[in-house]
Amino acid sequence: MKNIRKTAVFASLLLFGAAGCADLDVDNTNQPDRAGALRTAGDIESLISGTFSTWFHNQHNNTHSCANSPGVWMGIASFQGSNSWNNCAANPYSQIPRPALTNAPADANYNTIAQPWYANYRAIAAVSQGLAALAADPELEDDLSASDLARLKAFGKFMLGLGHATLATVYDRAFIVDETTDLSAGTELQPYGEVMTAALGYFDEAAALSSGESFTIPSLWVGASITNVQLAKIARGLKARYRASVARTTAERDAVDWAAVLTDLAAAGGQEWTMEHDWVNWWSNNVFWQSGYGYAWLSYQYYGMADQSGRYQTWLGMTVNSRHPNLGGADNTTAFIIVTPDLRFAQGATRTAQAAAPGRYFRIPEYSITGQWARPDRGTWRWSWYRNHKFDALNDAGDTYRLLPRSELRLLAAEALLRTGNGAAAADSINVSRVFNGLNATNSSGLNTSCVPKLPSSACGGLLHILAWEVWMETMMEGHFGSPKYFFDRRNGFLYKNTALQMPIPAKELQLLQLTPVYTYGGGGDGSAPTSAFAFPHEG
């Protein structure tokens, strides 16, 4: 018995004594933690420099899955392009009548509401953490040259501006977060106006920080090299864009500080912001889904205003669900082809002639000739003979993509001039592209001898309409969410009735912050566009 006890005790000691000998601490060598990621000034630079990638990929759906950015549905719902796919919520949110956005986590299109929210804050938080780490350990700054330090701080502020401005233009409320925010204490949601004010301040700081040391932001950070001088100008150009774009209604548009817009545009000096569309790190699915071969068309809803044949008015006169590229007769004689002096459109009096003579931006492709468009039950009013081929190179093989086109700056200046009572200067700006594209020049009175655009009422559009026309043509699919038309039309009251004017805070975030009930916009409820200023038939 004694031996048994001894043996049992020995065995127990042997076995249980071995426990705890194993070293169970294992490091994750795949990704660093915060301490590892922000150990050196170089790390902080990597953290902050990566935020543009986060921001861009969300804005532009830089994945084939096309489920993240609202850019596609904003473009389709504002008739910048036309398709009826459910991908990217293009079909659901552009239906007629317009539905409300579905702010439900389980909805297939929820990510178009949620992802911009999270992606922008990922970028903002990363910048904030980086700048805070730099502030907490001033010795880190010694590891960077004065030039690199200035670049880092300027770019950080620039990204804070970009992130907050993006949020302010699309969400009703948002948090303001920077390196001074104590996140452990939480933070409060602010109305979008406040958020925009903060964003404009960050852009100012970025511009100021760019005015000292010389530096170059490398292509890897933002898809193209940018000097400090260029960065300062781009910051001012973006200030102008977002100051105007935050307006949801014509009333808010009128309240925009247009003089400040002009000041910023002057400081921007026409500085474009472009990037290489390499289809590996940088490319825009927004463009693809609004203009890609076989996926999208040009909608007649707005672009039909180029037409001088009267078929646009015929088309509009039909009930929405009976609109069709054929207007009711044999298709060779009733095909709704846009006959226009605008050289951006195919030229000719017949479909065959136009197919052989593509316009600068739009053409009739072979597959349109065969009439194979898409499901008719999703609206034949979406169909047209035309597609946009302006971005073929971009869609197929890579090209330069303009994040802030010079044309946008020029036309934004025109808009600001118009709002500040300088119609003549506005007309001069507008005429740059208008005349180049074969249309007669306008003046401060809105002279429109080309009658482009020709309004649904058959009247020739006035100066605002002429401005709108050039904005639609020249800034198409470039810039903010790849859907600048949505933001321009929103503030000018041109959006189709009941289109959502902004997005709600995502439902999951509301639940997490215990800010229920969940709410939404559009579809005739809160945050819905009023009847369009164009007074489209049947819109009411």
Place this chain on the structure above:
Amino acid sequence: MRNFRRLIAVVIAAALAPVALLAQEAATITGRVTNAQGQPEAAVNVQITALQSGATTDASGNYRLVVPGSRIRAGQQVTIVASRQGLASQSRTITLNPGANLTQNFQLNTSVLALEAVVVTGVAGATERAKVPFEVAQLTAADMPVPPTSAASAIQGKVAGAQVVSGSGRPGSAPSILLRGPQSISADGRSQEPLYIVDGVILGSSMVDLDALDIENIEVVKGAAAASLYGSRAAAGVVQITTKRGKGLPNDEVRYTARTEYGRNQIAFYPPELLTELHPFAMNADSTQFLDNSGNACDWLECPSVALAGQTRGAAAANQWNTFMTNRWPGQTLNQVEEFFRSGVFTQNYLAAEGRAGGTNYHVSYINMKESGVLPGLEGFDRNNFRVNLDQAVRNDISLSASAFYSRSSQDNFPENSGNPIFDLTRMPAGVNLFACEDNVDEECRDNPRNIIFQPDPTNTESANPIYDLLNREYIQKRGRFLGAATLRYSPLSWLDFDGNVSYDRLDQEETDYFFKGYQTLPANPAINEGYMDRLNALTEAFNTSITASMRFSLGNNVYNRTQLRYLYEEQDGLATFTSGSDFSVVDIPQFDVLNHELLGASSARTEVRSDGYFAITNFEIADRYILDGLIRNDGSSLFGEDERRQWYYRAAAAWRVTEEPWFRVPSLNELKFSYAYGTAGNRPNFYAQYETFAVSATGITPVRLGNQQLKPEFAREQELSMDASMFGDRIGLEVTYANRVTEDQILAVPLPAYTGYVEQYQNAGTLESNTWEAGLTARLVERGNFSWNARLLYDRTRTKITKLDVPAFTAGVDGQALDDVFYIREGEEMGTFYGFKIAESCEELPEATLAAHPCSEFAVNDDGYLVWVGTGGSLGTPSWGTAGGFTINNQQVNWGAPFAGQCTDRATEERTFFCPVGRTTPDYNLSLSNTFNWGGLTVYGLIDAVQGFSVYNQPLQWAVFKRTTGVFDQRDVAANERKPLGYYDALYSFSSGLEPSSVFVEDASFVKLRELSLRYRFGADRLASLPGNLDGLTLSLTGRNLKTWTDYRGFDPEVGKAGGDLGSAALARVEGYQYPNFRTWTLGVEVNF
């Protein structure tokens, strides 16, 4: 002094005794063991326990037991017992004398409860199943008359409570196994699979490499109660496989087995709805050409604008509400689905040798399996497996066991997502020829697959020829797997053993995806068209070692105790490297060096897991009828948060064998046993879960996940009640089990407020509860002469519900387009509940505002069961297709006769919503019935498997409706007044909310399947005596797998699902998303034993 003399006497006697004993002659008992039909039974142990003597029957059922004369007293009466798992033991009393030659034959019946079987999983040493106080299911090779193509599928339909789903038919792919339902709400980065142990090797990777022909025994422990012994890895259960080792062979015998099987793979069922030979377009009077909108006749492909059949010529808009799909394609039409698939070849060759000599026994085998599958252009699966098992008694008190297994396989991979060849197939019109050559190619295009027509339907700008991809893309996966284990046993005392074990599992994977330069895509994709290649190289290793002390005590009268102490240590390492690039500078050189260097990319991941554990388990057996069991275990793992590094698990269990009570007197009841077990086990987090992480890429660093030092494993508590009974002379066996499992501390990726910048943090934030009923009924139905009929019926049902969720409700899904959000995870929801839009079936589902404006009398339920609008005074009997209702429901125009989205009441918010539950993937119940008929040498075996009351989301069919290429539209054989137009079916595809599941295509997938069928005829040694080679047996067989399925599901096979993803099991994520279809296999086989 007296004592001293006594001592001397004893010593002398002892010294002389051997001489005296040696002088006595041995007794020999010979005999034959047969089954109820008179067929010989091999590997039956015949033992005289009292004399510590035994023997084993050979292939002819013969045995020869020699008892040394030294152990025999003249006229001694002893009990001789014949037993083997699967057969009811039988004992006889014989009288022995030194030098005697006796004959004792046995005829053993099939055992209906197999309580004689020895269990080694979850217990303190090998234990008779009758004395295990919880449920451990066992299968032997005899239960697998149709050898599964992989070890993982061996338990399919044979273990109650085990759901085995081959979510994909891709040859060489592993099925998903779910024991008693899911135990994790989210298995993202993990799986719901049980812990697998093979010959003592705790697997670090999937079971897919293991074959089934070497299996001697499988034990399945289904729940936490029984699996507590395995601690934090075992909440999902344990499957332990033991392969053959030559142990049961007679001494000095070497047995060889050669087996070959040859057959065909073929699609068992071509769903008629998947494609149609009809089209909806207008045709000329003799149906030879199409008509355009102007009424001009034209050929398809050249027609400028094909008009719908119901469209008025020259009409502005096509009218889908007046067009019925009834027209056949002109000219030659093809059933593209049947044309597409092919019949493939299946071969399996097996060579094995096993033997026993003195203290050595071994088993050596080689298996080659080739399965080409049913998709054209793919070579399928080719696997070679080698195995060596060896046991060696080194000394009386030391023995060594070693196992080594190596597998090498190659598999044609197949991307199982939308956009793949099956996706493209569902969009091909019947009037095109997929096997045609490009126009500019004169030679036979099959000589060069790059010449096969790429875009057979030029009007389809989305889908290319599916054959093109299969013939031209090279997507190959290669695997090399080594398993090795060694156990050294030292038995210093009769009651004490020490076991030291080491095991090693290594998996090498290489996966290459290659597109040649010039590869075409729709739409054009420069990253592919200029050539593309990626390669994944991955190494996974698992090293385990343990030391065990096992003690056996006799504690007075009829009280026995077994106690075990063990310490174990585990290492798991993974290293994966992924390289990709595009734009080859030269053609047909698939090397990374010749890719555009600017477009090369690489990534890698390394994981390390270190764990250890120790446990003590004790088992008391009292008077052969009361069994008490208890264990305690402590586990540590690097996967747990820093503050929660060690976790405790425990179990208490008891069993009562009522029929062993002296007072029990029910002659018809041969065995009645009740068991109760309460135990705990865990599920570990994935490697990344506890760490704070910032993602580092070429473009910078971004915060991703906030760390959690308090992260614990999921903790499952299970109560298991079971009853085992055998009746009527052991002819009927009944097993019933109820299990309740509550798994707390669910590991979930919890989203964080956006402003923190982190995406998520893994937290313990939920509870999942499941209830399971299992029953098994085994019967020896007929035993007459040389004919017998045995049957086994299994039933189980499991319900699993999320009872607590500490995070906002979230959606879950699987990989694939629009499949990310098909399930809804929230408190009170049953796991596997599909959410989407449902087609209204009654007025109660109408929105209130609609019903206020349009009373229920304006609606009727049509022959599909859907509520449709018929207008004031209208009826289904007087069709008014093409009439618009002038109102919308969920933004959908309501037309006469059209179905539309219905509303339901949200269970949580009680608000009306269009987002509704539309099905559930967990079945109401599973049922299987196996029958075995023996008649002389002929054995007929069949297994029918039924899974009832579950849903599958048939995405391919829903999406084919979008293209109007599916037979769902087919109205050719429908009475004219019941025909429905295109618009009607268009509406079933989708309403306003995107691509979520439609209730029409979340289908009831209940099925009954003839899963296995086997006809075997065995020629015994006596009938082969005239042949050379000393043959023991020759078996001819005809075998069928997955032969026939009875179901209403409109896909290739209702047994479909997607492994991985959020739910972590194809048995739970029952989504058809363009997987490789399951197929049936017929084979002929020959097996020779000598």
